[in-house]
Amino acid sequence: MQKPLNIGMIGYGFMGRAHSNAYCKVGHFFDLPYRLVLKAVCARNADKVRAFANQWGYESVETDWRKLVERQDIDLIDICTPNNTHAEIAIAAAEHGKMVLCEKPLAMNAAEGRRMVEAVEKAGVPNMVWYNYRRVPAVTFAKQLVDEGRLGRVFHYRAKFLQDWTINPELPQGGTALWRLDVAAAGSGVTGDLLAHCIDTALWLNGPLTTVSAMTETFVKERKHNLTGKIEKVGIDDACTFMGRFQNGSLASFESTRYARGHKALYTFEINGEHASIFWDLHDLHRLQFFDHRDAGVVRGWRSIHVTDGEHPYMGKWWVPGLAIGYEHSFVHQVADFLDGVAKGKPAQPDFRDALRTQYVCDAVLESARTGQWVNVTLI
Ligand code: SOE
Secondary structure, eight states: OOEEEEEEEEOOSHHHHHHHHHHHHHHHHSOOSEEEEEEEEEOSOHHHHHHHHHHHTOSEEESOHHHHHHOTTOOEEEEOSOGGGHHHHHHHHHHTTOEEEEOSSSSSSHHHHHHHHHHHHHHTOOEEEOOGGGGSHHHHHHHHHHHTTTTOSEEEEEEEEEOOTTOOTTOOBOSTTTGGGOHHHHSSSHIIIIIHHHHHHHHHHHOOEEEEEEEEEOSSOEEEBTTTOSEEEOOSOSEEEEEEEETTSOEEEEEEESOOTTOSSEEEEEEEESSEEEEEEGGGTTEEEEEETTSOGGGOSEEEEEOOSTTSTTGGGSSSTTOOOOHHHHHHHHHHHHHHHHHHTOOOSSOHHHHHHHHHHHHHHHHHHHHSSOEEOOOO
């Protein structure tokens, strides 16, 4: 008999929809230890939050997140709000004994992140951060290949996350849809928003990054602010490039920008090892490119593995071999793993502590860009 688990979600933007979709679907495809109940959704605009609740099937609404975290009938708080609200909500939720799921990046900076980790660990509540790309089957499969030792010693880890949606200087900053451009709400630009994904995947696949040297640029220096109506300085990084070293001796090369005309969400990573290389591309997310030097010379070459077989990670839960799934399913997988971890008392990753490691890299990257110096990453 499945126990009910009551969800209270805060925020209803892009991520609110991605998470709600995952909650609705996961029980149809995975055998879960819990029956998820969409108990309440919370946002400041009462009309809009009611409309969202109707559309997705939430039983009730709140307009003050404090009320939501105090409610006895809520087991889990899911934070889908701008970055500058994560810490306060997560800490309050933990203090009220709730499980906490939080959108990425964990916090505005590592100092905030540390307080969040302390709060969830002190309260002993299950917690996780939505670095969803780990759970694209091809990426999870890459992790399997790495863990099996197929690459041998790793020499290079290269990642990029390229977009082009902020090139127009008339685009304002701030407010509901554009808080990512407002440093007060986002904390940073592409470093926390995009590179954080690349860093999370990299730490998972290749271990700790120990030192970094970075460069950032803000191409459009002033934009109208949606909240004040005034032209204001832009405080975020529009682009960030950094190099670094991993603890395993491999070299890191990372790039992220919102000014790569023609690229909408081109997240790619490549790992070059002594025996083999791996390449993945979000625009072709169900494939993993794999080159194994130990193949016989005459047939040696890059294999394009269609990660849709029943034996591939998560794929046995979906359709028949050859039929692909997509972006939204990475969130479904994350919910399934989280619930499984809760039931078994074996937390699924990335939890808050894991996400704090990514936050430390982001902080080191931004400090290096500011000072022009190499910066050592705090390791925990
Ligand atoms: C930004 O455009 C964004 O939506 C990020 O916030 C997400 O985390 C990323 O997955 C896609 O791009």
